[in-house]
Amino acid sequence: MPEIDLGTTPLRELNAALHRLSPDTNESHWIVDHPEGRHAIAAGLAVPITVEINGPVGYYCAGMNKLATVLIHGSAGVGVAENMMSGFVHVTGDASQSAGATGRGGLLRIDGNASSRCGISMKGIDIVVKGSVGHMSAFMAQAGNLVVFGDAGEALGDSIYEARLFVRGKVKGLGADCIEKEMRDEHKQALHNVLERAGFDGQIDPDEFKRYGSARKLYNFKVDNAGAY
Amino acid sequence: MCGIVGLFIKDPALEPELGKLTAAMLATMSDRGPDSAGFAVYGKGQKGHSKLTLRSKSAAAMKETAKRIGREFGKAEITLHDTHAVVSIDDKSLPRLTSWIAKESPETELVGSGKRMALFKEVGRPESVTERFGLETMSGTHAIGHTRMATESAVTTDGAHPYSTGSDQCLVHNGSLSNHNNLRRVLAREGLKIETENDTEVAAGYLTWRMREGKSLGDALKVSLDDLDGFYTFVVGTENGFGVLRDGIACKPAVMAETDQYVAFGSEYRVLAGLPGIEKARIWEPEPATVYFWER
Numbered sequence: 001m002p003e004i005d006l007g008t009t010p011l012r013e014l015n016a017a018l019h020r021l022s023p024d025t026n027e028s029h030w031i032v033d034h035p036e037g038r039h040a041i042a043a044g045l046a047v048p049i050t051v052e053i054n055g056p057v058g059y060y061c062a063g064m065n066k067l068a069t070v071l072i073h074g075s076a077g078v079g080v081a082e083n084m085m086s087g088f089v090h091v092t093g094d095a096s097q098s099a100g101a102t103g104r105g106g107l108l109r110i111d112g113n114a115s116s117r118c119g120i121s122m123k124g125i126d127i128v129v130k131g132s133v134g135h136m137s138a139f140m141a142q143a144g145n146l147v148v149f150g151d152a153g154e155a156l157g158d159s160i161y162e163a164r165l166f167v168r169g170k171v172k173g174l175g176a177d178c179i180e181k182e183m184r185d186e187h188k189q190a191l192h193n194v195l196e197r198a199g200f201d202g203q204i205d206p207d208e209f210k211r212y213g214s215a216r217k218l219y220n221f222k223v224d225n226a227g228a229y
Numbered sequence: 230m231c232g233i234v235g236l237f238i239k240d241p242a243l244e245p246e247l248g249k250l251t252a253a254m255l256a257t258m259s260d261r262g263p264d265s266a267g268f269a270v271y272g273k274g275q276k277g278h279s280k281l282t283l284r285s286k287s288a289a290a291m292k293e294t295a296k297r298i299g300r301e302f303g304k305a306e307i308t309l310h311d312t313h314a315v316v317s318i319d320d321k322s323l324p325r326l327t328s329w330i331a332k333e334s335p336e337t338e339l340v341g342s343g344k345r346m347a348l349f350k351e352v353g354r355p356e357s358v359t360e361r362f363g364l365e366t367m368s369g370t371h372a373i374g375h376t377r378m379a380t381e382s383a384v385t386t387d388g389a390h391p392y393s394t395g396s397d398q399c400l401v402h403n404g405s406l407s408n409h410n411n412l413r414r415v416l417a418r419e420g421l422k423i424e425t426e427n428d429t430e431v432a433a434g435y436l437t438w439r440m441r442e443g444k445s446l447g448d449a450l451k452v453s454l455d456d457l458d459g460f461y462t463f464v465v466g467t468e469n470g471f472g473v474l475r476d477g478i479a480c481k482p483a484v485m486a487e488t489d490q491y492v493a494f495g496s497e498y499r500v501l502a503g504l505p506g507i508e509k510a511r512i513w514e515p516e517p518a519t520v521y522f523w524e525r
Contacts, residue, residue, distance in 0.1 A: 036499060036502035036503075037497060037498035037499035037501075037502050038499065056498050056502075056512075058497060058498060058499055059497075075498070075512060077482075077497065077498055078482065094512075094513070094514075096482070096484075096514060097479075097480070097482070115514050116479055116480075116517070135479075135517065136478075
């Protein structure tokens with residue numbers, strides 16, 4: 001199991017070594033020590049390995065992640081798991097702004113709070129936040145699920161497209177075209193599935209959540225016009 | 230971009246380390262602001278005395294001016310720091326000294342004044358700026374600092390932060406203001422002298438103006454949320470501590486850490502990573518549009 005100390009090894013060396021790995025590598029579990037808030041740690045991974053980072057990371061950690069599992073034992077700076085394609089990223093502390101921004105797939109779990117713009121422009125990623133999320137979360141969210149155990153800040157889901165937002169606590173305010181929606185069985189099932197994948201199987205009751213989504217008035221797609229595209 | 234740092238010591242045992250810790254924080258922020266750097270250090274005050282920070286075009290010119298001040302004001306204590314000098318003088322002689330500087334040495338700039346604050350700024354890599362001024366050896370209760378990546382005005386010493394906003398008070402800023410030209414005209418009409426094209430100097434002048442109208446610093450910061458258009462994280466140094474304010478959108482970063490020994494501010498967590506006991510610190514991001522103060 002390779003163990004890299006970023007106090008002595010340059011970050012570029014670590015990332016280059018991770019990028020060189022082939023999908024069938026035997027070096028499938030990496031440990032990273034002393035991250036000390038450095039930026040872009042383990043960004044751009046494309047093979048099914050696990051990277052464990054012991055301590056707080058800076059910006060864009062695990063950005064563009066594909067297939068890999070990245071465990072951050074600490075807090076994360078701006079844009080953790082931004083543009084993630086697949087895989088799993090787990091932050092045991094808090095996350096700064098724009099966590100999971102533009103993510104296309106995979107699962108991001110944050111055990112603490114996430115700051116403003118969590119899930120901004122999300123396009124299929126699932127994000128589970130045990131704490132609360134800041135203002136303008138899920139701004140222009142297009143697809144995927146944002147699950148918040150705590151509260152949401154101002155302007156949740158502003159200009160939202162088709163993402164699903166589940167919040168257990170209070171919502172300070174909804175953004176333009178974002179409304180509370182009925183929580184039907186299919187939504188409870190979808191929420192249950194996300195919680196199960198995030199490691200909360202049976203611990204959290206989907207009934208305690210409210211669902212928010214698009215009123216579909218702001219983006220003017222009409223299904224009758226589908227042929228025109 | 231720009232980087233800002235602040236360190237407020239709670240445990241007096243750490244006071245001798247203030248300069249060293251602040252210098253390391255500024256060096257880390259070189260990545261966010263390699264053009265220029267500046268900092269304000271709140272050291273010991275002397276009862277009945279004021280502290281002025283002066284700046285000349287060169288270290289040689291400052292030395293020469295310091296000699297002349299020494300001859301004219303025998304009791305003044307003068308410490309040279311490269312292009313800057315800190316002058317401690319009894320309050321009675323203070324008005325005579327400031328008018329003497331204006332008349333006899335008009336090329337010398339008064340960059341800050343108060344009981345405890347000394348304020349330094351220059352163009353250059355932050356590491357070299359802090360070394361030139363000898364920040365590492367300075368002690369005190371708190372310090373704020375800035376590393377600049379210029380956007381709104383040229384890379385000059387005048388464009389570097391902090392900007393003095395009053396006695397023992399100064400401002401550093403990460404972000405940019407969109408309405409600084411209009412505000413500059415408003416402030417000029419109100420009789421405030423804005424020396425540079427820099428947007429942060431306008432913000433500093435704005436706070437000075439509001440406090441002159443009788444507002445507290447906290448209230449002046451609150452109303453600035455309505456009047457300053459742009460994005461910003463401000464850190465304001467005061468005689469007893471510092472204040473933090475982020476605009477309502479809060480896209481400019483800010484991370485804080487608190488232990489029994491200190492409260493620290495950084496644009497990024499990396500700034501805080503080298504502080505003693507950071508592993509056990511409470512770490513959080515200040516809320517948008519909320520004024521915070523740490524004082525003692």
